[in-house]
Structures are given as C-alpha cells and as structure tokens.
Amino acid sequence: MAKVLYLTVVEDIKKKIMDGLIKPDDMLKSESELMKEYSVSRMTLRKSLSLLSNEGYIYSVPGKGNFVRKPETDIFQFRFSDYDSLDCETDEIKLISVRVEEPDPETRFSLGMKYGEQIVILERLSFCGHKPVAFEIVISPYIPNRPVVEDKLNFANYSKALESRLAFSIRKELEITLIKAPGNIEKRLEISPGEVVFQINKKIIKKESNQTLTISKFYIKKEFYSIKAGTPEEDDSKKIF
Amino acid sequence: MAKVLYLTVVEDIKKKIMDGLIKPDDMLKSESELMKEYSVSRMTLRKSLSLLSNEGYIYSVPGKGNFVRKPETDIFQFRFSDYDSLDCETDEIKLISVRVEEPDPETRFSLGMKYGEQIVILERLSFCGHKPVAFEIVISPYIPNRPVVEDKLNFANYSKALESRLAFSIRKELEITLIKAPGNIEKRLEISPGEVVFQINKKIIKKESNQTLTISKFYIKKEFYSIKAGTPEEDDSKKIF
DNA sequence: TAGTGGTCTAGACCACTTC
DNA sequence: AAGTGGTCTAGACCACTAA
Structure with a gap:
C-alpha cells in the first residue's frame, strides 16, 4: 500500500x-x-x-x-464559534450596547482585576427570520486608549482581532447548561415566562498565567441550538513526518 | 529551560x-x-x-x-460515556428489557442490515436519589450464539467489552438536542406532559467501512445534564519524540 | 538548475531499568 | 553488565517548485 x-x-x-x-x-x-x-x-x-x-x-x-x-x-469534539453556531440562518446581528463600567465583585474576581479597574460590556442580539434567537454578553477588562467604546462597530471585531493575534497563547472553556431564562433575557428573546434557554458560558484564558481575558455569556432559544460532536480525527495533513 | x-x-x-x-x-x-x-x-x-x-x-x-x-x-472537547455523564450521583441503573426483534425499515437501513436479520434492543433506566433521570436505548444487530438475551446482565457489559476490543477501529458520533419528551419517555422519567428533555443520539461506526455498529438514544431530564468543554490540550505524555 | 522539503541510513552517546 | 528507549549527527538520495 x-x-x-x-x-x-x-x-x-x-x-x-x-x-x-x-x-x-x-x-x-x-x-x-x-x-x-x-x-x-x-x-x-x-x-x-x-x-x-x-x-x-x-x-x-x-x-x-x-x-x-x-x-x-469517550472523547468528543465539536465546533463552537460566536457567529455560526445557531441552528438557523442568522439574518441580523444587532449591537445592543457597548459600555464601560465598574465590575461587580464576582466579575472582578474572575477577571483577576484590581479594585478601581473597569470593564467593557458588549451586548449583541442575533436574529433568524427576523426573530431574536440568541443574546450575547461579552465582558473584558477595559484598557484605556483602545478603540473600544469610541467606535462600537470596531469593538465588535476588536475582540476577534485580538483573539487571533493571541490565538496560540490562549485556551477556551465552555459550559453549556439549560436554565430558566432570567427576566431580561425573556424580554430580549421574546419568550414566555418560565421558559428554558441554553446558557453557554465561554471563558478565554491565557495559557501561561491562567488569567481570564474575556467572559462571554450566550443565551439561546432552546429550539435553535444543538450539538453534533464526534471522535477526534487524526489529522494527517498536520504531520510533517 | x-x-x-x-x-x-x-x-x-x-x-x-x-x-x-x-x-x-x-x-x-x-x-x-x-x-x-x-x-x-x-x-x-x-x-x-x-x-x-x-x-x-x-x-x-x-x-x-x-x-x-x-x-x-473554535474546537472544543468533552467527555461523554454512558454511565458517568449525568450531573448527579447515579444510585441505580435498572435494566428494563433486553429483547430480539425485527428492526423497522429506518433502523435496518441505519445499521446496514439485510432483510430478515434481527436486532437486539436494550433499555436501561438510571436513578439519582431514587428518582429516574435518564432513559437509554441501545440497538445493535443481533448475532446469534452470543450470550445476549440468554443472560441480560452479561449483555449490559457485552457492548462495553465488544467496544474495547474494537476500540482502535471505531469512531463515535454524538448528536445532542433538546426535544419534547415522547409519551413513553415522559412515563419512564416521570415528568409532566410537554416537558423538554435532552436527547443524545450516539452512533458507533466502524472506521474502515463506515458501517454503523450500534445506535444509542439517551433521554435525560433537562436538569441533569450539562457540558463542560475546553480547547484540546497538547498531550505531551503521548509523544515519543 | 538550484533550492526546498521528505525519506532513510549507520553509527554514536546517554539515562534508565533489570538482574 | 546488558538491554531498553531518548537524543543527536553527518551524510545520502529523492520529488517537488521556481526561475
């Protein structure tokens, strides 16, 4: 052979x-x-x-x-990215808000920040068939003098750019749970009270220091998320020898 | 260094x-x-x-x-095995039934079986705190002269044994969805009508021939399943060079 | 034709395990 | 002391790409 x-x-x-x-x-x-x-x-x-x-x-x-x-x-792999993970065609992503504020103690702790340092909060709503299906909150430490709040749209891509520059030195963690939608999420996603939604918590972590760089929370209507996973393939294309 | x-x-x-x-x-x-x-x-x-x-x-x-x-x-890994994937301590796994029967056309097709060949169906119910939380159905082709129906308990381990012997030549696929529980599942899991459950479809597939060897369906109460996944680690322990 | 990566060899020395 | 795997070298030939 x-x-x-x-x-x-x-x-x-x-x-x-x-x-x-x-x-x-x-x-x-x-x-x-x-x-x-x-x-x-x-x-x-x-x-x-x-x-x-x-x-x-x-x-x-x-x-x-x-x-x-x-x-x-018993190990499975799947792909999750901020944009193409819904079980539908996204026809719009609306930027709800970008703001800089004081973190609550828990967030400050997760991000390993000092007292007095601020965070940037970005909120985004994804639509399929002109109906809201996913709400996303991204929280990062605020570093002054970056084109962040000054230009909302820039920031939307900012984290992606930042991430790709750091790509080799970061690791990500995901936590997928089914929860009763909190009040504000109910409103954003236009669902009935008490209904459950997928909650996906994502952390971007610096490999060396184990410092959390970004926390994201996704809330997805339960009908619009599913996972297809499989045994990792041996990717021979990556091998030199 | x-x-x-x-x-x-x-x-x-x-x-x-x-x-x-x-x-x-x-x-x-x-x-x-x-x-x-x-x-x-x-x-x-x-x-x-x-x-x-x-x-x-x-x-x-x-x-x-x-x-x-x-x-x-954007690639994430997690572990899923038939027994330890629930978000609770399993205190009992009850074998509901093991039986040999004629497959319906769809199942016959998925398993690549010929007309007249039979399948083994195993059903199992897992309990946490003496309440049912997960119902599992495992379907495999029936191969006569194996200690299957004759000894139910043997069969429970049979598929695991078989799998470990074949381990290097199989691959698994997983599909995780949230669905409205079918009637029989509602009863088994003692949940209220219309409630949603996790449905996890697992296929065991032979690598070379792409033949499906086993189909499993798990139905898990929505409160008792969640996923923690992370970027694959470089496992240096596996390397020789 | 010259440069690149891909394969392969025959030897060398080392640290570790076993007896 | 003998055997094991781990590292490293200096050279060889090949197929492929580019000018």
Missing part, C-alpha cells in the same frame, strides 16, 4: 493491535528486534513508533519498552 | 510566532538556514518542526517551505 517504509511499519503494527495480536499494556518487541523484523534503521522505526504514539496506539517507558495503549473513545 | 536541543528550538520558534514576529502564512526560514541558526543537525531540526506541526503551529509545503498555520481556537 504505502510506498514509504515508516508507513508500512505503522500499518502493520496497527493491524496487529486491531486484530488483537497485541493487547493493551502488552509490550511490543524491542526496537532492535523490530528493526530486524522490518529491516529498517533505528530512526525510521522510531518515526513509525512516534506516529503510533501520536495517534494514541502506543506509549513508551524509557528503559523498559513500548506498550499498547488503552484506547480512549 | 529545556536541556534537549529539539525542545529549545521548538520553544524559540513558538515564542517567535506568539510574539507576532512570524505571522500566519508567513514562511519560516528554510531548514538549512534554521540548522545554522540553531546549530543543530537536519534530523534534530526536523524533529522540532514535526512537533510544531503536530501542535498546529506550522504546516509545510514540499518544495516550498514551512509556514505558520492559522490557529484554530
């Missing part, structure tokens, strides 16, 4: 694992044995083992050997 | 990317230039590039060069 040596080795070992010839926590043959078995050099063999390791098939213990990994199949 | 050559290279290039010295789709210096810059051999440098590639920082185009990748930060 594969004309490349290290890939034929990978495929053969994968097959042996999938056929149950070697089971989780079994030790593979030693690298020197495998070199002979496949007639490849050490580096080539180790490239194969590296691939298998990256794909979760094996792990290695220095001084001992390489072992078959217990597979992990 | 790192005493290993290839890691110091990785860290330095990461830093340059995060500091914005090289931006998405910019080309890195050629490998021979980088070899000189860091005074390392070709293979060592390429190990570094491989790592950067695996972690999503760069990609490479043969004959041209290595480029900085546009970062992806």
